Amino acid sequence: MKDRRVSHAQLFFGPEGAGALPLAIAYAQYLSCTGDKDEDACGKCPSCMKYTKLVHPDLHFLFPVNNTASKKEDPSCDDFLPEWRTLVMQNPYARLNDWYLHIELENKQGLIKEKESDAIAKKLSFKSFESDFKIAVIWMAEKMHDVASNKLLKLLEEPPEMTVFLLVTENPDMLLTTIRSRCLPVKVPLIAREDMIEALQSRHTLDTSQAEFIARLAMGNYAMALELMRENEEEDSRLTTFREFMLAGFLNNIASGMKTVETLHSLTREKQKSFLEYSLRMIRENAVKQIHNTGLNYMNRKEEEFSVNFSKFIKGSNLVPLTEEFNKAIYDIERNGNSKIVLLDLMLKAGKLLRQ
Ligand SMILES: [Zn+2]
Numbered sequence: 001m002k003d004r005r006v007s008h009a010q011l012f013f014g015p016e017g018a019g020a021l022p023l024a025i026a027y028a029q030y031l032s033c034t035g036d037k038d039e040d041a042c043g044k045c046p047s048c049m050k051y052t053k054l055v056h057p058d059l060h061f062l063f064p065v066n067n068t069a070s071k072k073e074d075p076s077c078d079d080f081l082p083e084w085r086t087l088v089m090q091n092p093y094a095r096l097n098d099w100y101l102h103i104e105l106e107n108k109q110g111l112i113k114e115k116e117s118d119a120i121a122k123k124l125s126f127k128s129f130e131s132d133f134k135i136a137v138i139w140m141a142e143k144m145h146d147v148a149s150n151k152l153l154k155l156l157e158e159p160p161e162m163t164v165f166l167l168v169t170e171n172p173d174m175l176l177t178t179i180r181s182r183c184l185p186v187k188v189p190l191i192a193r194e195d196m197i198e199a200l201q202s203r204h205t206l207d208t209s210q211a212e213f214i215a216r217l218a219m220g221n222y223a224m225a226l227e228l229m230r231e232n233e234e235e236d237s238r239l240t241t242f243r244e245f246m247l248a249g250f251l252n253n254i255a256s257g258m259k260t261v262e263t264l265h266s267l268t269r270e271k272q273k274s275f276l277e278y279s280l281r282m283i284r285e286n287a288v289k290q291i292h293n294t295g296l297n298y299m300n301r302k303e304e305e306f307s308v309n310f311s312k313f314i315k316g317s318n319l320v321p322l323t324e325e326f327n328k329a330i331y332d333i334e335r336n337g338n339s340k341i342v343l344l345d346l347m348l349k350a351g352k353l354l355r356q
Pocket of ligand 1: 033034
């Protein structure tokens with residue numbers, strides 16, 4: 001790799017979550033590394049240190065933006081650089097939607113505007129500051145406005161000296177054919193399951209079975225794996241809340257019950273509803289386990305552990321009334337009932353039913 005000629009325009013393309021962006025940045029870091037590099041950047045030289053914070057003066061980024069609540073009136077990529085660096089450092093596998101959520105773009109679409117290609121042309125016309133190369137990473141290159149695309153094409157046809165363009169896209173077909181044909185294609189495949197398991201375990205506190213479970217569902221998409229992990233954590237916290245809720249009701253412990261109710265009360269109505277729906281599912285699963293005594297359950301490991309004891313309290317006699325009470329609470333919350341009153345009432349009634 002070391003002595004190979006560097007192609008001045010390269011197109012990193014691959015499906016969502018495959019990691020085309022982190023790969024492009026790693027390649028840029030390799031090109032700029034001034035340390036002892038062989039197959040990889042050294043990770044220690046001043047250039048590499050700046051890359052870890054994405055603040056190298058010869059590294060430029062273009063990405064789709066639009067007006068947001070905090071940045072009105074035709075903002076440019078540079079206006080969003082702090083947010084961009086934060087997101088990419090947190091999650092280099094971020095999806096377009098993650099970016100839009102991060103900058104609170106709401107329902108608008110982002111765009112790489114015409115003025116961005118003028119701005120990048122100007123930046124690249126100067127001599128590099130520290131590195132041999134000036135590098136422009138264009139993320140979601142298909143979001144370039146037509147005029148921006150044509151101006152980029154001009155740059156690719158007559159590139160400023162010692163400049164490298166790294167285009168990143170999930171949809172290469174949406175780029176101008178003329179741009180595509182100017183770029184060296186670099187295909188980024190989905191991540192192999194073994195690699196994903198290893199990555200999940202080394203970067204997060206997961207045991208082997210959890211990592212295998214998530215890798216199986218994520219199907220090579222690292223962004224999806226991260227989302228699944230978030231959901232998993234949410235499930236865990238919902239189970240904890242459900243346990244507290246039912247226990248306080250069972251023991252008729254108003255003081256500790258109020259704490260749980262206050263926590264739920266502080267959530268949005270949608271989240272309150274989602275907690276109640278989760279509770280209904282837990283009641284149903286535990287009834288299936290207890291009444292039919294089958295192994296046909298859809299619970300995760302923690303839920304299974306919880307159900308060893310909890311399922312003993314769900315019987316043929318209280319299953320229907322419990323289900324009715326939770327459904328009634330959902331109905332009341334949907335109709336803007338006071339959630340504190342609705343939930344406390346539910347907790348006490350459910351507790352009484354469990355004591356039967
Ligand atoms: Zn280095």
